[in-house]
Amino acid sequence: MPERDHGLTRRRVLGIGGALGLVATTGLSTAAALARRPSSTGAELRSAVPLPPPFQVPLPIPAVLPPVSTDGGVDRYVITQREAEAEILPGLRTPLWTYEGVFPGPTIESRRGRPVVVTHRNELPVPTVVHLHGGRTPAASDGYPTDLVLPARHATSHTGHGMHDPRAVVTEVTRDYAFPLDQRPTLLWYHDHRMDFTAPAIWRGLAGLHVVRDDAEDALGLPSGPRELPLVIADRAFAADGGLAYPSLDPTLSERPGVQDRYFAGVLGDVILVNGAPWPVHEVDAARYRLRLLNASNARHYELEAVTDDGRRLDLVQVGADQGLLAEPVAHRALPTAPAERYDVVIDFAGTRVGDRVRLVNRLGSGRARDVMAFRVARRAVDDSRVPRVLSTDLPTWRQADAVRVRDFSFRAGRTHGGHGWLVGGLPFDPARTDVTTGLGDVEVWRLVADVHHPVHLHLVGFRVLSRGGRPPLPHDAGLKDTLSLRPGEAAEIITRFDGYRGRYLFHCHNAEHEDLGMMANIEVV
Amino acid sequence: MAARLGSVAAHRTEWVFRALVSAHVVAIVGQPVFAGAYLTGDYDSLRWHAVGADVVTSVGYLQLIAAIVVRFRLRRSGPLVATAAVVVAETVQYFAGLDGALWLHVPLGVMTVAALVVQFVVVWRQSLVREAVDA
Numbered sequence: 001m002p003e004r005d006h007g008l009t010r011r012r013v014l015g016i017g018g019a020l021g022l023v024a025t026t027g028l029s030t031a032a033a034l035a036r037r038p039s040s041t042g043a044e045l046r047s048a049v050p051l052p053p054p055f056q057v058p059l060p061i062p063a064v065l066p067p068v069s070t071d072g073g074v075d076r077y078v079i080t081q082r083e084a085e086a087e088i089l090p091g092l093r094t095p096l097w098t099y100e101g102v103f104p105g106p107t108i109e110s111r112r113g114r115p116v117v118v119t120h121r122n123e124l125p126v127p128t129v130v131h132l133h134g135g136r137t138p139a140a141s142d143g144y145p146t147d148l149v150l151p152a153r154h155a156t157s158h159t160g161h162g163m164h165d166p167r168a169v170v171t172e173v174t175r176d177y178a179f180p181l182d183q184r185p186t187l188l189w190y191h192d193h194r195m196d197f198t199a200p201a202i203w204r205g206l207a208g209l210h211v212v213r214d215d216a217e218d219a220l221g222l223p224s225g226p227r228e229l230p231l232v233i234a235d236r237a238f239a240a241d242g243g244l245a246y247p248s249l250d251p252t253l254s255e256r257p258g259v260q261d262r263y264f265a266g267v268l269g270d271v272i273l274v275n276g277a278p279w280p281v282h283e284v285d286a287a288r289y290r291l292r293l294l295n296a297s298n299a300r301h302y303e304l305e306a307v308t309d310d311g312r313r314l315d316l317v318q319v320g321a322d323q324g325l326l327a328e329p330v331a332h333r334a335l336p337t338a339p340a341e342r343y344d345v346v347i348d349f350a351g352t353r354v355g356d357r358v359r360l361v362n363r364l365g366s367g368r369a370r371d372v373m374a375f376r377v378a379r380r381a382v383d384d385s386r387v388p389r390v391l392s393t394d395l396p397t398w399r400q401a402d403a404v405r406v407r408d409f410s411f412r413a414g415r416t417h418g419g420h421g422w423l424v425g426g427l428p429f430d431p432a433r434t435d436v437t438t439g440l441g442d443v444e445v446w447r448l449v450a451d452v453h454h455p456v457h458l459h460l461v462g463f464r465v466l467s468r469g470g471r472p473p474l475p476h477d478a479g480l481k482d483t484l485s486l487r488p489g490e491a492a493e494i495i496t497r498f499d500g501y502r503g504r505y506l507f508h509c510h511n512a513e514h515e516d517l518g519m520m521a522n523i524e525v526v
Numbered sequence: 527m528a529a530r531l532g533s534v535a536a537h538r539t540e541w542v543f544r545a546l547v548s549a550h551v552v553a554i555v556g557q558p559v560f561a562g563a564y565l566t567g568d569y570d571s572l573r574w575h576a577v578g579a580d581v582v583t584s585v586g587y588l589q590l591i592a593a594i595v596v597r598f599r600l601r602r603s604g605p606l607v608a609t610a611a612v613v614v615a616e617t618v619q620y621f622a623g624l625d626g627a628l629w630l631h632v633p634l635g636v637m638t639v640a641a642l643v644v645q646f647v648v649v650w651r652q653s654l655v656r657e658a659v660d661a
Contacts, residue, residue: 035628
C-alpha cells in the first residue's frame with residue numbers, strides 16, 4: 001500500500017521531517033539572533049553619566065615634547081608619570097594617570113638613526129614599565145613587563161605581580177630608556193607594559209605618540225604641517241563621579257590582577273575619544289590631509305569609513321602601515337583597524353563643498369560607538385601635496401623559501417594557573433620560560449591561529465603577511481606590520497627576520513585584557 | 527513500465543546511491559576533526575578542512591545526480607528531497623566558512639552531519655527497490 005511504506009505512514013514521515021525541520025530552523029535562527037554580527041570580542045562598559053552630543057568639541061593635537069638636550073647627536077627627553085585631572089566630558093573632572101600631565105602623552109618627534117633617550121620618572125602610586133610599540137629597541141630599553149620602575153612614593157613597595165623573574169632589572173623612581181631608532185620612519189606609540197596591569201594602566205591614560213621621520217619620506221610631498229593629523233582613537237567609559245570606569249578586580253592596581261568575569265574577553269567603552277576628546281570635530285581645508293591613525297583602544301576594533309552627510313564615501317588612501325611606508329598607495333573604502341595597529345592614510349576633501357561635514361564612522365560600532373569624529377570643510381585652499389605612485393623601495397622581500405623554520409601558534413582561551421585565561425600555544429605567560437629561541441638574522445615563518453579576535457604583536461621586528469585563511473592577504477595587510485589582526489577562527493602566515501639586537505623580547509595579543517590574562521610569550525634572540 | 531527495470535539495473539542504481547551516501551558520511555565526519563585540530567593551532571589542518579570541504583561538496587553533488595537517477599529509475603522521491611536539502615545546506619555551509627560567518631557555519635555543519643547520518647541509516651536499513659514490497 002502506498003501510504004504504508006516500510007512500516008511508516010506518510011503522515012508520520014511528514015511529522016518526523018517537520019519536527020526535524022522545525023528544530024533546525026529554530027537552532028539556526030537562535031544562532032543568528034545570539035551571534036554578534038559583525039563579530040566582536042569583549043563586553044561594553046556603559047558610562048554612568050550623560051554623554052555629550054557628537055562633533056561639538058574641537059580635535060586637540062597632542063603637544064610635541066621639547067628635548068631637554070640635543071648634545072652629542074642624542075635627543076634627551078624627560079617625562080614625569082603622574083596623576084592629573086582633565087575635563088574630557090564637558091563639566092566633569094576626570095582623574096587620569098598621565099605622561100607629563102596630559103592624555104594622550106606628549107608626542108616625541110625623532111629622526112631615523114638619531115638616538116633618543118627618554119628619562120621616565122615615576123610619580124604614580126604603582127610601579128610602571130614603558131614600552132615603545134614598534135620600536136627597534138635593544139632589550140634593556142624595550143620595557144619587559146618585569147623591568148619595573150618603582151614609584152617615588154612607595155619606593156620600597158613590592159613589585160605588584162606574583163611571578164618571580166630572576167632576570168628582571170628593577171630601578172627606583174627613574175629609568176633611562178635608550179632608543180637608537182635605526183628603523184623605517186613611521187608612527188610609534190609608547191605605553192605602559194607592566195606585568196598583569198597593562199590594560200588598566202593604558203585605560204587610565206598611559207599612552208603617547210612617537211614619530212620617526214627621515215629625509216626620503218619628507219621629500220615625497222605628502223600632506224604635512226597642519227595637514228598632517230595624528231589621530232589616537234580610544235574608547236573609554238565614565239563613572240558617575242566623572243572618573244574613568246574600569247572593571248578591575250583590584251582598583252588600586254597593585255595586588256590582584258584581572259577584570260570582572262563579564263569583561264574577560266576585553267573591555268569596550270561607550271565613549272569614543274580621539275586625541276583624548278569625545279567625538280571631536282576638526283575644521284579642514286578642501287585639500288588632502290594625512291591622517292596618522294592609531295587604535296589605542298584596549299579591545300575595540302574599528303572599520304573606519306569617511307562619509308559625507310549626503311552619504312558619499314571618501315577614499316582612505318593608505319600610504320603606510322605599522323612599520324612605515326607601503327611600496328605604493330592602496331585605496332580603501334573602509335579600513336579595519338585592530339588595537340595597536342597604525343594606518344597612515346591620505347584623505348582628499350577637494351571634492352567636498354565648503355560647509356560640508358565628513359564623518360569618520362566605525363562600521364563595526366553600534367549606538368554611540370558608531371561615530372568616531374568629524375571634519376568640517378571650512379574653506380577652499382591651494383594644495384601642493386601629492387601621493388606619489390611609488391612611496392618606498394626598501395621593503396624587505398623575504399620569501400617563504402628563505403625561512404629557516406616554521407612555527408605554529410594558537411591564540412585561544414584556556415585554563416591557567418588559577419582559573420581561566422588566554423593562552424599562546426596552549427600556555428599562559430611565564431617570564432621564566434623561553435617560548436621561542438631564534439638566531440640573530442634568522443628568517444622565520446609563523447602561522448597563527450585564533451579562536452576569537454586576537455591582534456598579535458611582535459616586539460623588535462616588523463613582518464609581512466604571506467596569507468590569511470590560506471588565501472592571499474587582504475588589501476590592508478600591505479607593507480611592513482608589527483601587529484596583525486586575526487578574526488574569529490582565522491589563521492595567517494607571516495614572515496619576518498629577527499635582526500637588530502639580541503636579548504629577551506615578547507610577542508603577545510594586543511587586546512590588553514588578553515595580554516594581562518596570560519596571552520604573551522617570550523622570544524630569545526641569540 | 528519504465529520503473530520495472532531489470533532487477534540488476536535497479537540494484538546497481540541503489541548500490542551506487544548507497545555507496546555515495548556512505549562516502550559522503552565518511553568525508554563529512556572528517557570536517558569537525560580537522561576544524562578541531564586547526565583551532566588548537568595546527569595550521570595544516572586548515573588546508574585539510576578546505577580540501578575536505580571541496581570533497582564533501584563534490585560528493586554531495588554526485589549524490590544529487592544519483593538521487594535524480596533513483597527518482598526516475600526507481601520512482602522514489604524521498605532520497606532526492608533529502609539529498610537536495612543536504613546539498614543546499616552544504617553549499618551555504620561552504621560560503622559561510624569562507625566568509626568566516628561562524629555563527630552559521632558551526633551549527634549548520636553539525637546539522638548537516640546529523641542529517642547525513644540519518645540518511646545513511648535510512649538507505650541501508652531498507653531497500654529502495656520496490657518490487658520486493660509490491661510483489
